[in-house]
Amino acid sequence: MELYGNFKGGECEAFGLPKTHKVLFAEVGKDFVDFLFHILSLPIATVIKLLTKNGMVGCLGNLYSSIEKLDETYIQPNQNKGKVLNPKHPASSGAQLPLLLSDTEAVASNKIYMCPGYHRNASHDPLAVCPQCDKYMNVEINCIVPDLCEEVSSGGGGFVKGLVTYMVMDNLVVEPMSTISGITLLSKFNVKEVGALEERVVNITMAEGLKLLQASLQCSTVLTTVFVGKAGASA
Numbered sequence: 416m417e418l419y420g421n422f423k424g425g426e427c428e429a430f431g432l433p434k435t436h437k438v439l440f441a442e443v444g445k446d447f448v449d450f451l452f453h454i455l456s457l458p459i460a461t462v463i464k465l466l467t468k469n470g471m472v473g474c475l476g477n478l479y480s481s482i483e484k485l486d487e488t489y490i491q492p493n494q495n496k497g498k499v500l501n502p503k504h505p506a507s508s509g510a511q512l513p514l515l516l517s518d519t520e521a522v523a524s525n526k527i528y529m530c531p532g533y534h535r536n537a538s539h540d541p542l543a544v545c546p547q548c549d550k551y552m553n554v555e556i557n558c559i560v561p562d563l564c565e566e567v568s569s570g571g572g573g574f575v576k577g578l579v580t581y582m583v584m585d586n587l588v589v590e591p592m593s594t595i596s597g598i599t600l601l602s603k604f605n606v607k608e609v610g611a612l613e614e615r616v617v618n619i620t621m622a623e624g625l626k627l628l629q630a631s632l633q634c635s636t637v638l639t640t641v642f643v644g645k646a647g648a649s650a
């Protein structure tokens with residue numbers, strides 16, 4: 416992805432970032448837009464679990480660790496802490512979040528179960544009960560996933576269409592690039608000299624994915640917070 420802005424260094428707005436030292440926008444492909452949009456489908460417990468390792472602000476982290484610490488004797492016998500602390504991802508989204516979740520986590524969330532009598536009911540939860548035979552649907556069955564590489568190369572995977580370049584603002588407003596002219600862009604950002612605009616190419620790793628998720632919850636200058644002042648962040 417390509418960043419456009421002024422990269423002299425700086426921090427989150429909350430820490431007094433001078434307005435001139437910032438990322439104005441990023442020019443990105445569908446992969447990055449898919450990544451951003453799928454953040455919205457993450458269960459909040461997953462977000463907390465991901466961020467606790469990197470430091471979580473607010474009080475939701477306390478809720479999470481309260482459940483972690485709570486002795487099993489206080490919990491209803493038909494419930495378990497694991498279900499709350501490690502929620503399953505909506506399998507219907509069909510997409511994975513390589514920038515945030517390891518492959519094993521993503522695959523584990525897509526397990527499908529049937530009852531021992533194979534009564535044409537399926538569930539993602541092995542604790543579900545078959546309405547026909549009243550037995551636990553705990554027989555794991557094979558889930559056949561179409562070849563993702565083929566889908567992606569033809570632009571069919573993920574959420575948004577490929578073959579289009581998207582523009583992501585510092586505050587994570589996303590628009591297709593094609594609908595914005597260069598001149599509109601410059602006036603929109605009040606850029607008086609095109610020469611003042613620098614360009615920088617960056618790669619996103621899992622570490623940046625996590626920082627991005629965290630910054631998106633904390634400030635309105637996400638790209639600046641994650642990428643500005645990071646020397647040698649070239650591709």
Ligand SMILES: [Zn+2]
Pocket residue numbers: 530531532533534545546547548549550
């Ligand atoms: Zn059954």
